[in-house]
Amino acid sequence: MQTTILALSFFLMAVIAWAFISAARAAGSGSVATNTESRRKWLIVGLAVVGVVVTALSLRPWPLAVAATSAVVNVSGAQWYWEIDKDKVPLGQPVAFNIHTIDVNHGFGVMDESGRLLFQVQAMPGYVNQVEYTFNTPGAYHVVCLEFCGVGHHDMATDFTVASK
Amino acid sequence: MTAIVEARGAAAIAPQAGAVKLTMLLAGAVILLMMIFGLTMRAAQGGLIELDPTLFYQIMTAHGAGMVGAAGLTGATILWYFTGRYVELLAGVYWAFLGLFLLGVVLILGATFIGGYAGAWTFLFPLPAISGGLWTPGAAIVFLLGYVSIGVGFLLLHLEVGRKLIAAYGGIGGALAWPVAFGNGRPEDAAPPAVVAAMASTIFNTLGIVVGAAVLVASIVNLAFPAFTVDALLAKNMIFFFGHVFINASIYMAVIAVYEIVPEYTGKPWKTTRMFAIAWTVVLLFVLAVYPHHLMQDWAMPGWAVVMGQVVSYFSAIPLIAVTAFSLLVYLRGAKSMRWDLASALLVLGVAGWTAGSVPAVLDGMIVVNKVMHNTQWVPGHFHTYLLLGEVAMAFGFMAWLGRRGDDSLSGLPGASFWTYAAGGTGFVAMFLISGAMSIPRRWAVHLPQWHLQAQIASAFAALIILAAAAFVLRYVVRLGKS
Ligand code: HEM
Ligand SMILES: [Cu+2]
Ligand SMILES: [Cu+2]
Numbered sequence: 001m002q003t004t005i006l007a008l009s010f011f012l013m014a015v016i017a018w019a020f021i022s023a024a025r026a027a028g029s030g031s032v033a034t035n036t037e038s039r040r041k042w043l044i045v046g047l048a049v050v051g052v053v054v055t056a057l058s059l060r061p062w063p064l065a066v067a068a069t070s071a072v073v074n075v076s077g078a079q080w081y082w083e084i085d086k087d088k089v090p091l092g093q094p095v096a097f098n099i100h101t102i103d104v105n106h107g108f109g110v111m112d113e114s115g116r117l118l119f120q121v122q123a124m125p126g127y128v129n130q131v132e133y134t135f136n137t138p139g140a141y142h143v144v145c146l147e148f149c150g151v152g153h154h155d156m157a158t159d160f161t162v163a164s165k
Numbered sequence: 166m167t168a169i170v171e172a173r174g175a176a177a178i179a180p181q182a183g184a185v186k187l188t189m190l191l192a193g194a195v196i197l198l199m200m201i202f203g204l205t206m207r208a209a210q211g212g213l214i215e216l217d218p219t220l221f222y223q224i225m226t227a228h229g230a231g232m233v234g235a236a237g238l239t240g241a242t243i244l245w246y247f248t249g250r251y252v253e254l255l256a257g258v259y260w261a262f263l264g265l266f267l268l269g270v271v272l273i274l275g276a277t278f279i280g281g282y283a284g285a286w287t288f289l290f291p292l293p294a295i296s297g298g299l300w301t302p303g304a305a306i307v308f309l310l311g312y313v314s315i316g317v318g319f320l321l322l323h324l325e326v327g328r329k330l331i332a333a334y335g336g337i338g339g340a341l342a343w344p345v346a347f348g349n350g351r352p353e354d355a356a357p358p359a360v361v362a363a364m365a366s367t368i369f370n371t372l373g374i375v376v377g378a379a380v381l382v383a384s385i386v387n388l389a390f391p392a393f394t395v396d397a398l399l400a401k402n403m404i405f406f407f408g409h410v411f412i413n414a415s416i417y418m419a420v421i422a423v424y425e426i427v428p429e430y431t432g433k434p435w436k437t438t439r440m441f442a443i444a445w446t447v448v449l450l451f452v453l454a455v456y457p458h459h460l461m462q463d464w465a466m467p468g469w470a471v472v473m474g475q476v477v478s479y480f481s482a483i484p485l486i487a488v489t490a491f492s493l494l495v496y497l498r499g500a501k502s503m504r505w506d507l508a509s510a511l512l513v514l515g516v517a518g519w520t521a522g523s524v525p526a527v528l529d530g531m532i533v534v535n536k537v538m539h540n541t542q543w544v545p546g547h548f549h550t551y552l553l554l555g556e557v558a559m560a561f562g563f564m565a566w567l568g569r570r571g572d573d574s575l576s577g578l579p580g581a582s583f584w585t586y587a588a589g590g591t592g593f594v595a596m597f598l599i600s601g602a603m604s605i606p607r608r609w610a611v612h613l614p615q616w617h618l619q620a621q622i623a624s625a626f627a628a629l630i631i632l633a634a635a636a637f638v639l640r641y642v643v644r645l646g647k648s
Contacts (some may be wrong), residue, residue: 001533001534001537001601002537002538002604003602003605005528005534005602006276006537006598006599006602008235009524009525009528009598010529010570010595010598012522012524013521013525016486016490016517016520016521016524017517017521019490019494020490020494020513020520022514023493023494023495023497023498024497024505024513025498026497027431027500027503027505028431028500028501028502028503028504029427029498030499030500030501030502031498031499032499033495033498033499036495037440040440040488040491040612043486043487043491044487047483047487048480048483048487051479051483052436053478054479054531055475056480058475058531058532058533059472059475059532060272060471061344062178062468063532063533063536064461064464064468064532066464072623074352075570079295079297080297085328099464103291103295104289104292104295105289105292105397105401107462107539107540109540109606111604115353115604115615116603116604117537117538117604117612119536119537120462120536120539120540121462121464122462122464124395124397124398124401124462124463124465125291125397126396126398127398127464127465129183129462129463129464129465131462131464134398144606144608145606146539146540146541147289147540148285148287148289148292148608149292150283150284150292150295150296150297151218151219151222151283151297151298151299151481151610152218152297152315153222153609153610154218154606154608154609154611155550155611161479
């Protein structure tokens with residue numbers, strides 16, 4: 001996911017840069033473009049259509065859904081440590097994380113062994129936020145803090161294990 | 166009205182040029198200092214220098230507040246300067262604005278480096294009050310009072326601008342060119358582009374600052390009387406509404422410099438068209454509605470709000486790409502002549518950087534992407550693109566224009582500094598984006614050894630940016646000294 005987004009981003013940014021550079025080079029030539037307004041209209045229509053399609057596709061299934069599940073993990077964040085009520089998390093089934101904080105906002109972020117971020121959710125005073133994830137690989141997972149919470153923010157890390165069946 | 170239209174012909178009007186030139190000098194100095202802070206942070210993340218995390222987060226707080234402040238200051242100054250071509254503005258209001266701004270800067274720097282406040286520029290409730298023993302509630306209060314001071318100054322400035330525009334253009338609708346947008350008014354009679362942009366950004370920035378003031382006051386009361394608390398989700402909504410609107414307003418105000426200055430280089434006026442007028446009204450609504458894209462990982466947010474955040478994020482790019490950027494491209498190609506110097510090059514770079522930065526921002530505004538990119542360095546990646554290569558490029562362009570001479574060109578030192586800035590900036594933001602895609606969190610004082618290389622390369626690019634920016638500011642100082 002991240003690599004695709006990066007590649008797409010760089011590609012579109014390069015297209016924009018190219019459009020500016022070529023217009024800047026052509027500036028002052030007084031070239032009379034005739035169909036500018038119709039091109040603009042197509043650009044708007046095109047962007048709008050892409051927008052509607054991408055929006056629909058990206059919201060189904062609802063990305064923030066949390067189903068009722070037997071595997072529930074309670075997580076509590078505090079300056080500057082995490083407490084997780086299970087150190088073994090089941091494999092191959094949806095796991096619901098309930099995220100609390102006892103002081104300020106924190107961000108519960110989970111990375112795989114290679115350090116790739118898999119998902120995250122905020123921890124917020126007075127609220128219990130939920131997030132669901134299905135682990136398909138057993139092994140160690142790394143928890144980091146992804147909301148600035150003071151001077152120990154970068155040290156607020158822990159691990160848990162996804163057990164093989 | 167005719168008097169106003171005639172005044173437009175006399176583009177030589179330079180309202181409070183002295184105050185404006187002084188402001189841009191101060192802003193240039195602040196930006197340079199904050200860039201050095203930025204390099205310090207990036208070098209620390211790359212393991213090139215040893216920086217105590219406490220100091221890192223103080224610097225991060227100062228850099229965030231200082232840069233956002235400088236963007237707002239330069240944007241508002243551009244707005245003031247060019248609005249003054251169309252309506253007569255009270256000079257005293259500008260001096261009050263500047264004075265309150267400087268007072269705010271002193272309070273913020275004092276709170277940070279003397280008081281030790283390091284709760285970040287976003288003062289996310291309840292962090293200012295729960296520092297883990299690092300700073301006192303007093304330091305946090307001083308920091309927030311600094312914001313209040315700056316906010317009051319902005320409100321004064323916007324009230325003066327808004328009231329004069331409303332009087333001169335027959336109401337808010339007139340100043341937003343609604344007769345052309347939604348009626349059968351003739352474009353020739355419409356409010357000029359600078360006025361439309363000034364009116365729209367005045368409206369949304371005022372609303373943003375009012376909400377910001379409310380959450381600031383609530384936070385200050387909470388610091389003074391801890392028994393008084395605020396709902397954390399409500400506070401988060403208010404803070405991000407304010408932060409989003411304020412930073413966007415700075416860009417939308419700065420683009421006025423493009424509308425007003427680039428025509429001097431082409432001899433071709435920039436006109437209000439139907440499309441232009443519609444786009445600005447759409448922008449006005451979108452800027453106010455888009456902020457929930459900051460709250461996609463706050464599960465307690467209503468689903469409709471985050472969907473709105475995603476949808477409006479995407480559709481906000483349409484007026485930017487299809488109207489602002491597209492029109493500039495068509496305009497440049499169609500111009501019979503064009504002269505490139507530091508000012509015109511930086512202004513065009515500013516629109517390019519702003520547009521390019523919208524790409525990673527819009528992608529991050531999708532819930533599925535946000536799940537793995539939020540609060541990674543992807544985020545500083547996109548906002549440095551539209552600020553460093555966008556708003557700040559336009560501000561430096563305005564500065565260069567203030568110190569212009571008739572025979573300026575883009576050869577020699579100005580050209581070298583321009584390309585250094587553009588190349589350094591591109592490399593610098595690319596490293597943030599790559600780091601974000603590698604899941605490196607943002608706002609971490611200490612980076613793992615396997616992340617050092619990206620930060621080291623970024624530091625080299627940052628050094629280039631600083632060299633170029635120093636050249637821009639020095640040239641400006643020399644030009645001011647000679648005039
Ligand atoms: C030489 C130029 C610059 C350098 C080297 C630099 C560097 C940095 C670094 C290292 C961070 C922290 C990244 C992290 O979260 O890990 C940062 C954050 C930030 N920068 Fe810059 N920056 C520069 C220019 C700018 C400009 C021009 C602006 C805006 C006008 C800006 C606005 C910000 C803001 C708002 C933050 C967020 C602070 C926070 O997370 O609390 N920066 N910058
Ligand atoms: Cu944290
Ligand atoms: Cu935003």
